[in-house]
Amino acid sequence: MNILVIAEHNNQQLSSATYHTVTAALQLGSTEIHLLVAGHECAPAVQQAAKINGLSRVLVADFSAYQHFLAENIAPLIRDIAQTHYSHILAPASTNGKDVLPRAAALLDIEPISEITNIISANTFTRPIYAGNAIATVTTNAPIIAMTVRGTAFDAALTSEESVATIEAISIQHDNQLSSFVNEALSLADRPDLSSARVVISGGRGMQNGENFALLEKIADKLDAAIGASRAAVDAGYVANDLQVGQTGKIVAPDLYIAVGISGAIQHLAGMKDSKIIVAINKDEEAPIFQVADYGLVGDLFEILPEIEHRL
Amino acid sequence: MKILVAVKRVVDYNVKVRVNADNSGIDLANTKMSINPFCEIALEEALRLKEKGLADEVIVVSIGSSKCEEQLRYSMALGADRGILLETDSTPSSLYCAKLLSKMVEKENPGLIILGKQSIDSDNNQTGQMLAGLCGIAQGTFASELTIEGGQVIVTREVDSGLQTLSLTLPAVITTDLRLNEPRYAKLPQIMKAKKKPLETLSAETLVAPFAPQVTTQRVDAPTQRKAGVKVANVEELINKLRNEAKVIS
Numbered sequence: 001m002n003i004l005v006i007a008e009h010n011n012q013q014l015s016s017a018t019y020h021t022v023t024a025a026l027q028l029g030s031t032e033i034h035l036l037v038a039g040h041e042c043a044p045a046v047q048q049a050a051k052i053n054g055l056s057r058v059l060v061a062d063f064s065a066y067q068h069f070l071a072e073n074i075a076p077l078i079r080d081i082a083q084t085h086y087s088h089i090l091a092p093a094s095t096n097g098k099d100v101l102p103r104a105a106a107l108l109d110i111e112p113i114s115e116i117t118n119i120i121s122a123n124t125f126t127r128p129i130y131a132g133n134a135i136a137t138v139t140t141n142a143p144i145i146a147m148t149v150r151g152t153a154f155d156a157a158l159t160s161e162e163s164v165a166t167i168e169a170i171s172i173q174h175d176n177q178l179s180s181f182v183n184e185a186l187s188l189a190d191r192p193d194l195s196s197a198r199v200v201i202s203g204g205r206g207m208q209n210g211e212n213f214a215l216l217e218k219i220a221d222k223l224d225a226a227i228g229a230s231r232a233a234v235d236a237g238y239v240a241n242d243l244q245v246g247q248t249g250k251i252v253a254p255d256l257y258i259a260v261g262i263s264g265a266i267q268h269l270a271g272m273k274d275s276k277i278i279v280a281i282n283k284d285e286e287a288p289i290f291q292v293a294d295y296g297l298v299g300d301l302f303e304i305l306p307e308i309e310h311r312l
Numbered sequence: 313m314k315i316l317v318a319v320k321r322v323v324d325y326n327v328k329v330r331v332n333a334d335n336s337g338i339d340l341a342n343t344k345m346s347i348n349p350f351c352e353i354a355l356e357e358a359l360r361l362k363e364k365g366l367a368d369e370v371i372v373v374s375i376g377s378s379k380c381e382e383q384l385r386y387s388m389a390l391g392a393d394r395g396i397l398l399e400t401d402s403t404p405s406s407l408y409c410a411k412l413l414s415k416m417v418e419k420e421n422p423g424l425i426i427l428g429k430q431s432i433d434s435d436n437n438q439t440g441q442m443l444a445g446l447c448g449i450a451q452g453t454f455a456s457e458l459t460i461e462g463g464q465v466i467v468t469r470e471v472d473s474g475l476q477t478l479s480l481t482l483p484a485v486i487t488t489d490l491r492l493n494e495p496r497y498a499k500l501p502q503i504m505k506a507k508k509k510p511l512e513t514l515s516a517e518t519l520v521a522p523f524a525p526q527v528t529t530q531r532v533d534a535p536t537q538r539k540a541g542v543k544v545a546n547v548e549e550l551i552n553k554l555r556n557e558a559k560v561i562s
Binding site: 010068070071072075094095096098099100101102103104105106107109110111112113114115124127128129130131132133134135136137138139140141142177178179180181182183184185186187195199223231235240241242247248250255256266273276277278279285290291292293294295296297298304307308311312 | 323328329331338405406407410432433434435436437438439441442443444445446449450451452453454456466469470471472473474475476477478479480481484489490491525526527528529530531532533534535538540541542543544546547548550551553554558560561
């Protein structure tokens with residue numbers, strides 16, 4: 001049983017989601033786990049990959065057509081590699097993984113499984129449906145089992161100081177020229193990544209405007225926290241969409257999640273309810289967020305936030 | 313240029329779903345059904361392209377039982393020109409849906425195929441990508457903005473790290489994210505008018521021979537509920553609990 005894991009990276013660095021996906025692969029009980037790093041001038045990402053415990057090989061497809069991980073080129077690469085001798089293909093349930101993996105599965109004539117949260121056996125998994133309001137247990141008899149893995153449901157794989165995996169170059173090149181990269185607007189990375197931060201502080205509609213998020217930033221600076229937001233705050237234009245925590249945004253599970261001025265719509269809860277400790281700050285004591293919070297504080301956030309900052 | 317839009321009939325997004333008594337699925341008896349919200353955004357985008365003169369015809373297609381006619385009629389009330397129902401009584405897998413839709417692409421030869429990024433029932437987020445793969449055409453998933461220039465569609469995608477813009481050769485598959493647009497509402501005269509628009513029903517099984525699904529649901533459970541904790545009186549108590557009881561801050 002050989003398992004192929006699709007690495008997510010920006011050529012320089014592996015994403016944290018990749019490490020969580022390797023852990024899921026390890027739980028399938030195979031000793032042959034191979035990580036595919038497809039990119040361009042991606043040697044730094046490959047070096048990091050080779051140090052992940054549990055990997056036996058790192059497959060490197062380094063061509064300019066793979067630089068931006070376009071699905072039109074990456075999916076046939078995955079198909080060509082996977083159909084040789086793999087039982088499972090795993091990718092992070094990130095926007096990259098969700099973009100590429102179903103396309104690769106279609107090329108292999110198989111039905112993929114999205115966003116697994118638990119592995120029951122090598123062909124049986126659980127995954128959330130209906131925005132996390134139900135959990136389905138699914139079984140597959142596909143000849144190759146392709147799935148995306150929800151990162152917060154699995155710990156990050158451990159790493160070694162030195163390389164543990166063999167690095168193997170792949171010479172398969174696909175350049176369909178159906179799509180091309182134009183540009184990207186990346187959010188500033190002066191804070192920990194929202195998906196992997198140990199502490200997340202999120203604001204909702206109660207923040208009233210984007211300027212008031214500065215109150216959260218001051219606390220985030222002291223706690224080395226990532227900043228998040230509810231869909232209401234994003235839709236109201238307070239902050240950028242990539243800060244959105246929820247079923248249609250990012251799924252997070254930090255050690256500490258602080259929800260400020262967030263009522264706790266089911267959509268938002270689906271994105272953060274697996275956090276270890278949840279703190280809710282809201283002026284409405286009936287807000288549903290208090291039903292999931294370990295510690296609730298009822299009051300005016302504009303008084304509470306400066307005091308928290310002061311006391312930290 | 314024709315635009316093909318796929319719409320799915322799902323539980324209305326305002327309905328609080330419950331797992332049924334035998335844990336085989338969701339209790340759907342007497343539940344309000346609607347167009348999947350992401351599909352509604354897909355249709356809205358197609359209608360706006362037509363209104364800008366970039367498309368001549370908007371075709372809506374749905375896969376499922378005859379009840380899906382309701383969603384197709386509603387789509388035509390919103391402005392779609394005609395509807396196609398690919399009728400089946402079974403619950404089609406994403407691979408079967410993608411194969412059926414690829415037949416429609418072959419038949420109708422659209423310049424753009426727009427789908428919702430996922431349906432709010434199965435939350436798979438697969439069909440659009442699979443359709444693009446089967447057709448061997450470009451895909452722009454999680455679109456928050458799109459413009460058509462020459463033979464290309466420029467699509468801005470909502471990705472984890474921010475926004476990414478791609479240029480795709482037409483024909484292409486687009487899947488919609490929430491911020492692409494805000495769908496319109498149907499007005500009564502349009503609802504009346506939509507009853508006269510053409511709605512064609514085709515047998516799904518005749519178009520693509522059915523196959524046993526590879527992925528099957530064994531059971532469905534309600535998620536474990538988090539218990540409410542305590543209310544603290546003030547910031548001092550909160551910081552104290554976080555430091556000394558939860559030990560999540562230093």
